[in-house]
Amino acid sequence: MHYIVGFMCLLALGVGSAPTDSDIFSDLPKCSTEDDQLSECIKQIFNTLTPRLKYGNPELKIPPYEPLILNRTSFQYSSGTVNGRITMRNAKLIGFGANTAKEVSVKVKGDKIKMRLVTYMPKLNIAGSYKAEMQVNQLQIKPKGEFNVTLTDVEATTLTDGEIHEKDGHRYLRLKNIDTKPKIGDLHIKANGIFQDPELDEIALNVANQYWRDIYGIMLPETRQYWQPLLLRMFNEALELVPIDQFIKE
Numbered sequence: 001m002h003y004i005v006g007f008m009c010l011l012a013l014g015v016g017s018a019p020t021d022s023d024i025f026s027d028l029p030k031c032s033t034e035d036d037q038l039s040e041c042i043k044q045i046f047n048t049l050t051p052r053l054k055y056g057n058p059e060l061k062i063p064p065y066e067p068l069i070l071n072r073t074s075f076q077y078s079s080g081t082v083n084g085r086i087t088m089r090n091a092k093l094i095g096f097g098a099n100t101a102k103e104v105s106v107k108v109k110g111d112k113i114k115m116r117l118v119t120y121m122p123k124l125n126i127a128g129s130y131k132a133e134m135q136v137n138q139l140q141i142k143p144k145g146e147f148n149v150t151l152t153d154v155e156a157t158t159l160t161d162g163e164i165h166e167k168d169g170h171r172y173l174r175l176k177n178i179d180t181k182p183k184i185g186d187l188h189i190k191a192n193g194i195f196q197d198p199e200l201d202e203i204a205l206n207v208a209n210q211y212w213r214d215i216y217g218i219m220l221p222e223t224r225q226y227w228q229p230l231l232l233r234m235f236n237e238a239l240e241l242v243p244i245d246q247f248i249k250e
Helices: 002-013 038-052 198-210 212-239
Strands: 068-079 082-094 100-109 112-136 139-141 144-167 170-191
Touching: 038 100, 068 212, 170 198, 170 212, 198 212
Parallel strands: none
Antiparallel strands: 068 082, 082 112, 100 112, 112 139, 112 144, 144 170
16 A cells, blocks of 8 residues: 555656656646645646556556555564464455545755655455464464455555655655555454354454454554565665656756
């Protein structure tokens, strides 16, 4: 989720460097750091491009993100009496095409850039397979099966800062720090294979769906050390494709 939010934001920053003869960008405003409406300009670009590019664009090397496919993602978890590792495979995420920017704030000073972005998705569905090795108190379990998670009213606040550098006669932005804080209105989990007995699966899921806010509040900071560096790396990989010469003026 965070990667797509970031990539669309970065694409908005670099849109001036995209092919000028493409119909994709013909109706977009041209932002300038001298314009008091810089943040609103980027917000407009974000909200225009997000649904427009949801099926990808080979010319811009943008893969489809509706749906977004994650081949493999792993997290290590350790908190209190629960420890273990969870791996998700072939996860399909649907909902990013409806992602919108609610608030955008961009500050440019010399070669330094700071940005704050608040986005909103009405619904995000994630489905795939999982495998885990968990220890709960003295009980060791190795669940494996399929899962389907639906999140509603997803709001993410992303703060980032970076520097502009030159390469091959063009200027690029490289991020130094990033901090993303997602908030969820509601969440519902379906899964199998947690226990050998399907009735125990149902009991576990009822508990998880009843107390998901407590579980989410614990797992988010515990897993941040794994997904946040990955997010920063993905942002910078995307930025290497998008020079910002026509957006950031001397």
